[in-house]
Amino acid sequence: MEEPHPGQFYMLEVSKGMDPLLKRAFSLFRRTPEGIRLLFRIKGKGTSILRDLREGTEITVLGPLGNGYPLPSDKESPLVIAGGIGIASVFSLAEKISKKAFVFYGARTERELFVAGELEKIYKELVVCTDDGSCGVKGTVVDAVNDFVRNRDGIHQPVIYACGPNVMLREIAKTAAANGISAYVSLEEHMACGIGACLGCVVKTKTGYKRVCKEGPIFAAAEIVWQP
Amino acid sequence: MEEPHPGQFYMLEVSKGMDPLLKRAFSLFRRTPEGIRLLFRIKGKGTSILRDLREGTEITVLGPLGNGYPLPSDKESPLVIAGGIGIASVFSLAEKISKKAFVFYGARTERELFVAGELEKIYKELVVCTDDGSCGVKGTVVDAVNDFVRNRDGIHQPVIYACGPNVMLREIAKTAAANGISAYVSLEEHMACGIGACLGCVVKTKTGYKRVCKEGPIFAAAEIVWQP
């Protein structure tokens, strides 16, 4: 098995039949001595089938794929930002840069905060927020990040790593641009091949369409042409 | 649940996805106090999925469908003939007419004789044959039936009930016709609806195409226009 980098992903076969047909993309959640762990949210057909698999069922997995997060330099203070299931993608990054990360983790409500427990040992500071205030700070993770950036001490240069819904990433990108902070975001697009061959998963960047599966899924936020 | 008759069948949903799409037909094997039992042979996609289902999985079942075997009169001696997985269809008939049936059960080889054990208590006479002689008489079930018919005592009027491969049924039909014996055969055709609506499952009879799922699956052998 190839050693994965935080931010990379895998394509999982979800059925032996022809429907669903395509593989599904899931980020590396954690690398463990036994192998890899993925974390996924039940969304539609494919993820429902995965949930119902018996332990021990063998399925075909392609990966690790994509580029992964660039690691922060020693001078940089990593802000690791997750919205909802976005935690799956940034978790292993926070783990790797152990204890250096300022982690911001938001969800709509407490029930949708996954693996909050497992986060314990890996952050320098942790801000949890929920839209409805059911856990942590009431408000969005974007608000929390904005607060933090506004009040930062100026010693370290923050660098942002974010994964979450597109609107959240767009707002984070704005904050980063406005404050001269580098930001890296993990993007999602519907995929067929996962290896750069079909040109199906493109995202618009300032230098043309780029493939999320190959040039991404991690992009410099400043490169992306965000859709309104 | 409607009470099934021997020879009737059920249509089973094999997948929640769109592939495989259609339900699969299986004969009533046994009626038990708890419900019904089916017996099937792994053939392709659908039966493989059924095999892999977890105990307790709920699937949609349509039935009982079709007409079922006409029961023998008191004067008749039922010859119950099964080739291979055909045992699934005639078993419950033999069970119902308990101890009256002369059962002929053939398969290519011992390994393909299903449920021979369960047959124990329900026959008057049992002839098991295998093509390779690995169990019982060596030869086909058709040979065994021919022998029996040739040597019959003439007191009782035999009536034949048969399920198995098409070639076997055709030969049985010939034997029956040549000896003036009524014979009923259980036929198979690819099915879509299972309830007579699609006209997909027809078989050619002397009075035109008939639907296996509705006018069948049990037909008087003399009615069928057998294909060479």
Next chain:
Amino acid sequence: MNLEVNIGGLKLKNPVMTASGTFGYGEEYAEFVDLNRLGAVVVKGLSLKPKEGNPPPRLVETASGMLNAIGLQNIGIERFIGEKLPFLRRFDTAVIVNFFGDSVDEYAEAAERLSATEGIHGLEMNISCPNKQAGWCIFGTDPKVTMRVVGAVRKKTALPLIVKLSPNVTDISLMARVAMEAGADAVSLINTITGMAIDIKTRRPRLANITGGLSGPAVKPIAVRMVYEVYRSLKIPIIGMGGIMNAGDAIEFLIAGASAVAVGTANFVNPRATTEIIDGIIDYMEKEGIGDIGSITGTVHAG
């Protein structure tokens, strides 16, 4: 909440009908479905004389679909009127008779006979015969012939006339336009797409008829596209069909441009599909605050 739709003069209590050939003559499904709940029952295609149909095998399953080559087996119009129609008339549901002929005259005569019969609310003429071995049937692929046959039928009937188009054409909008100009009140699309499957062991076609008609979820994207194309280019009510398995699929067709939908292959997979789809549409209307189902027809936000 208003579920009623008007398809070229044919008023239906809701937009969900059965697709011809997949619901028998209605009675086969009466055990599973309250026929009173359906927008319409469209019966298996009828011809003047009974037809034997093709030899078996007539069916083969394909990926998310099936091929059929029934060969338009039917009991003929007279027996239908005598034996099947009385049953259907017991229900408060529109009865639409799907029919076909082997010649323009047969089409016209069939239409005339059906129009003289009480208890039939609309006619659906099938001009595509995908099961014909001879390649295809010109009634549904040659615009000139389509014009003639639809025109001839139009002269013989005052009932709402639906023309069911073949998808095996380069330009479905052109065929719809021709049908409309020849007098159709509505078009149904799509009929099955001609396909074939071969057993690689025996090297025989899996259907005795060699080719057959493909239906089921596999064809849905093609059907939705055709509904959209016709809706964009013409003002004629469309009955959409092709792979509708659930309420979401039915709504997709409505949004693409259909005024009603027909449920075909889904009946085989789930005999209660039609009424479950009606329930699902009601749910959707409640959730989305839609008062009138007709208001979503053709509302796809495109271009």
Next chain:
Amino acid sequence: MNLEVNIGGLKLKNPVMTASGTFGYGEEYAEFVDLNRLGAVVVKGLSLKPKEGNPPPRLVETASGMLNAIGLQNIGIERFIGEKLPFLRRFDTAVIVNFFGDSVDEYAEAAERLSATEGIHGLEMNISCPNKQAGWCIFGTDPKVTMRVVGAVRKKTALPLIVKLSPNVTDISLMARVAMEAGADAVSLINTITGMAIDIKTRRPRLANITGGLSGPAVKPIAVRMVYEVYRSLKIPIIGMGGIMNAGDAIEFLIAGASAVAVGTANFVNPRATTEIIDGIIDYMEKEGIGDIGSITGTVHAG
């Protein structure tokens, strides 16, 4: 055992090629597949100038299939020759370049440029542009235009010329005949079938381009039928494709009338699909005692 085939002058070591647009420029799959084993690599469709392609979303999954609206994004012929071809030339595998243009002149010029390049073994011209929003592209649906564009390309190239036909037509045999008469050495069929999917929540098409091309197992019965129709009516080598997922599917196309096959969507599902299919074909030949793969072409026992 002979796996070699000759497609209108193009000699392939076996009949399994990749379908254009599903195998990138070859290098993307080199990690999974020994390119030396393939009959041919057919590269993503190229045009004279690079093309940006359509905005996302470009893909949507459908029942046993997928719709794509890539919009023919490509790096252009010059960059292909400079950056991608050298890699492909390292392999002992035929390189077939799929190309297209926006006008007859562009087609001809592209063919000329490609024919002047070392290391290209054949040309496949794509005359169907299912992703065009404007309905469809006349190059592949209007026989007169097809005749002109193929004729123009034929004049500019001495390479084996494959014309890739659009399935969105009434009569595929007619289109194949026109291509043949205009000078094609072989035809590829089928390209994707135009389809559409709509999100019922947002009422937006699921593809930014509104419509897209349907591929995958869903279309296989249609593709097999088209191969069979063309084989029956013409003497031109056919490259069959559309939903081939495994060796059995590939053999089905050969028996229907194809001399070679191309594997498309299957590469996405299983990046090793092509070589597994080659292995499967060898198995089949052994089991059935077939000495020459070419001998099974068109051997379907029909009518």
